[in-house]
Structure formats: C-alpha cells, structure tokens
Amino acid sequence: MSITRSSRVAGLALAAIVVAAACSSSGATTAPASQAPASAAPATEAPASQAPVTGDIVIDGSSTVYPITEAVAEEFQKANPGAKVSVAFSGTGGGFKKFCAGETDANDASRPIKTEDKPDAKSEATTCKENGVDPVELQVAYDGLTVVVNPQNTWATCMTTDELKKVWDQGSTVTKWSDIRADWPAESIKLFGPGADSGTFDYFTEVINGEVDRSRSDFTQSEDDNALVQGVAGEKGALGYFGFAYYEENTDKLKVVQIDSGAGCVEPTRETIASNTYTPLSRPLFVYPSMQSLARPEVAAFFQYYLDNVNTFVDEVGYVTAPADILQKSKDTLAAAIAK
Amino acid sequence: MATTRPLPPLTRRRAGSERSIEAFLFMAAAVGVLTTIGIIVVLGYETLQFFTKVSPVEFFTGTVWSASIKPYQFGVVPLVVSTLMVAAIALVIGIPLGLLSAIYLAEYATPRVRTLVKPILELIAGIPTIVLGFFAINFLTPNILKALIPSIGGFSALSAGIVVGILVTPLIASLSEDAMRSVPRGLREGAFAMGATRFEVIRKIILPAALSGIMASIILAMSRAVGETMAVVLAAGTNPNLTLNPLESVQTMTAFIVQISLGDTPADSIQFYSLFAVAALLFAMTLVLNLLSDWIVRRFRNAYD
Secondary structure (H helix, E strand, O other), X not given: OHHHHHHHHHHHHHHHHHHHHHHHHHHHHHHHHHHOOOOOOOOOOOOOOOOOOOEEEEEEEOOOOHXXXXXXXHHHHHHOOOEEEEEOOOOHHHHHHHHHOOOOOEEEEOOOOOOOOOOOOOOHHHHHHHOOOOEOOXXXXXXXXXXXXXXXXXXXXXXXXXXXXXXXXXXXXXXXXXXXXXXXXXXXXXXXXXXXXXXXXXXXXXHHHOOOOOOOOOOEXXXXXXXXXXXXXXXXXXXXXXXXXXXXOXXXXXXXXXXXXXXXXXXOOHHHHHOOOOOOOEEXXXXXXXXXXXXXXXXXXHHHHHHHHHHHHHHHHOOEEOOHHHHHHHHHXXXXXXXX | OOOOOOOOOOOXXXXXXXXXXXXXXXXXXXXXXHHHHHHHHHHHHXXXXXHHHOXXXXXXXXXXXXXXXXXXXXXXXXXXXXXXXXXXXXXXXXHHHHHHHHHHHHHHOOHHHHHHHHHHHHHHHHOOHHHHHHHHXXXXXXXXXHHHOOOOOXXXXXXXXXXXXXXXXXXXXXXXXXXXXXXXXXXXXXXXXXXXXXXXXXXXXXXHHHXXXXXXXXXXXXXXXXXXXXXXXXXXXXXXXXXXOOOOOOOOHHHHHHHHHHOOOOOOOHHHHHHHHHHHHHHXXXXXXXXXXXXXXXXXXXXXX
C-alpha cells in the first residue's frame, strides 16, 4: 500500500512540475516579444515599424566575414527574440559546399562565388544551380589581407609580393628567413595560414602565387583565425596571414608587414585598403543569401537589417566600409530578390 | 547431511516475466556489441573505398601528409609519429606521477589521508579534456614552458604531452593502487617479519607481485593517450610535420580527424575517405593496445589462492 501511495504522490508532483514549466515558458515568450520594439539596440536604428520576426537562420562560410555577420546577428536577435541566427565559420569554400547543398540559408564569403567550371570540378555556381539554390551576391565591406610576423621579428618590416610568392608557392623550399633575403637572420620560418576551405586562402594564393589553391602544404592550417593569431604571437620566426580585423584586434601581439607590389611599401590601414593603395591584398567581402531562403520573412528581415546597419558593425569589427554606391547596389539587389 | 529441497516450480506468470527480464537484459548487452560491430563495418567499408583511390603502400610508408592542399599526398607516417610522440611524453609524465602516487596511497598513507587524496586524484580524471587543452595553451605554454625553454612555440608536442600526462595520471594511479592492494597481506607481513624495511618490501615484494596489474594500467593509459583528441588539438596545433623534436608544432591522427570534420567535406571526396582511413588506423592501434593489456594481465597474473 505504501508503495502505491508514494508513487501516486511522485506522479502528481511530476505532473505539477511539467505544468508549471509549460506555463512559465509560454509566459516568457509573450512578454519579451511585446517589449522588443522598445528595447531595440542603441547603436542602430532597428526598423521599429517592423514587427519582430521569429524563426531560425543558419549561416556559415568565411571566418573573415564571420565577425561582421556575428555582430549583426547578435543585435538582430536582441531586437527579435524569437529569431535564432546561428553563424559558423567553416571557411568560404566549405561554407559554399553546405550552401549549395541547401543546408544553410546564406554563405559568408571573402571572395566571389566561383563561376568557372574546371574539367575536374564543377564551379560553385553550377553546383548551386543544379541543386535549386540561387545565390544573391551582396557586397558588404572591404578587407585588407594582412601579413603578420612575431613582434620579436625586427628585420621583416616590408616584403615584396615576389618574396611572399617565394615563401608560399607550391614546392617552396624556404625554411629560414635568410633564404628569402640573404641579409636576414637564419631564423627558421614557421608558417601559419588558413586551410584550403578558406576564402582567405583562395584569395591569397590567387593574387600571390598566381593560381587559386596553389600553395605549399607544410604549414599550420586552421580556419580559426584566432588560432593563427596565437600561433604567430608564440613563435619568433613565425609568419602568417589573415583578415585585417584579426590583426587590428591583436596589435599588441603581432607585427604587421608592409607589402610592396612595385610601388613602394604600403601598410594596411583603413585608408589604404579603401583606396586600393594596399594592393593586391585588398579584397571585397560578400554575403550570399539564397533566393529560396529570402522567401522566408525572417531571412528577408535579417538581410535588410544587415545592409541597413552594416557600416556600424564593420567599423566596430575593424574592416573597411564599402563605399555608398556599392552598398546601395547591394540593397537594390536584395530588394529585387525579395520582391521575386 | 542436508538435502536441498527443490525450488517450487515457477508459476506461469512469474516464468513469463522472468523470461522477459532476461530478454531485456540481453538486448541491453547486445546494443553495446552491435554498436561496436557497426563501427567496425562502417570504418572498414569507407577505408576500403579510400584504398581504391590511394595505394596502401603510399599511405603506410609515405612521409608527407597533405590532405587539403594540392598535390594531395597521403603518407600517414607524420601523423602516427606525432601521435606516438605525444603519447610517449604523456607516459613519461604519467608513469612516475601515477605509480608514485599509487605507492604512497597504497603503502604509506593513513586511512584519513587516503580518503582525502584519492577522490582529489580521481577528480583530475573528471576534468573535461578541452579545459585541459585551454589550460595548456593559455597557461602552461606561455608562463611555464616559455620561461624554461624560450625557443618553444605557441603550439608544441611537449605541451600536449604534459597535459595528456596529467590526464592519464589518475588512471595509472588508480589501477596500480588496486593492483598493489590486492597483493595478499601475508606476503607483506612475512617480509616485515624477516626484517625488511618498508621500502624494501615495496621494491622487492609488492611491485613484482602487482606487476601485471601495473603494466596493464600503463598500457591502458597509453591507449587513452593515443586516442586523446581535444587537449591535443588545442595544445599541439595542426601542422602535419614529420619530426621527433617535441618543441615543434605537430598534428596527431585525432587532430587531423577534428580538422577535417570541422571544415566541410563533401561525402565523396578523397578527404572524406582519408578521415575513415585514419580513424580505422587509430581504432586498430587502440584495439591492439587493449588486447595486449588483457593478455598481459592474464599471462603474468600471480595466483595467490
């Protein structure tokens, strides 16, 4: 008898807990939703006239563009608590594979989508089309690919693009700094760079080595730029490259290398990147939502918010804002895509 | 002279519920076995696909590993050497620490000290390995290793080895201590009666008697160190470099698997299959180590009853 009574009590208690949890959670979702327009993020003008949207948005792609998208996503989620935006950074190439398979709603990219079909590999644009995914190209900012060395490296203040090619090219046998320039010390070089899934890798190899994905393979590869920062900051002879934002955030741990592409040594700064004086490593940054995903109201709202507010975030994160006419072009492309 | 009375026959209802309980327990055990068989089948199938594209000779003897950057080369030697190097450093740290802790706990500690120290030691085994990895990268390398060896980089096999050594210490300590405590008291007391000092008893009686258990614990620790993933990925880096220098950044087999899994790899690319080949090799290595440990325990166990 005592067994059945205590099990009855336990069952009632369990039921009471479940009911209480259900009541409190449904209460919680209604309250913040009604407060959302009032408590919009101070840094931006959230579209107060728009009702808060709900839904899940999945974005992947470039680790370079990631800080911008993540910052936009955070503010968007504050204004729209029912929306959940998850942003990952598998690399531009890795992200496109997922995007063209329909697994993500948008792809961050630090290079334009590949449109050229090669004999051994279809281009990303073709793969997307075959799977019924229509990418919409929106340029959101500029980046200057920054080459960095360890702060204890006192000799490499400026390097030419030819020297960079000598170090990074496929089959390169450079193992010491003195192999690059005879008057540099014989310190061994430790290389750090993004892996083959990264748009930064694609862009760097294309402009420095002359061919996309052509590179030596004996270096520490990571799509996580923070790991690269750690790596370069930790070794005297280190040399690495990644997006400008990651350098700006860590100027105390890294030393920037000026790049000479024939017209003298240029240091990457916002001015030199925007004016393209820092060449050839200035590059546009993109976000590619798919037309199919834009049909959903939360995705459309997110990208409208993105383009309306991107300049604030780009400045915060450390990249270079795209000029007004390019941003306007992106906004027009987005509006046209949503209208379809 | 008692005769045992036969048990009363089970009623039909009780026999039925007995059988269903037995079936349920059997199914629970079968789930574990079937999962293992499933893993072996999947690994085997995809590895065979890999070997249709890359020759096994190149895989097992090649010394360059370049899985994502063309030209693709799949020589697994750098990954295996790095894995073994990190495991070796881990054992160099873990065996002395673990064994000496075990000797202290088994032979010298008072019961009060034992109840205090043993749980704390086992707490180390409960630390999430990724936390140990962060500890290595943010504290161990910059503050301790750099102070001792200024030329060391941010990522190194030494840093990973030390952290994995800390990880396996409780394993060795716990199993060795159990082995030592199971040596019969009679042997100990006989030695003391003959005038041996405590340390002589440990050195000459206890350790040889408990040797099979201690060796089994060491081999299990090695198999754990070989399979350790997150701590090693963070501390040793991702540079598939063939080297025996522990101060350099290396990439172990587990770190490679993580690296490819985090990026995205289409299901029919060569990188996808290389993942399975490396995983199968890792599985085979730990299987051999575990079987070896079982065999050692059985072969060298001294039966005292």
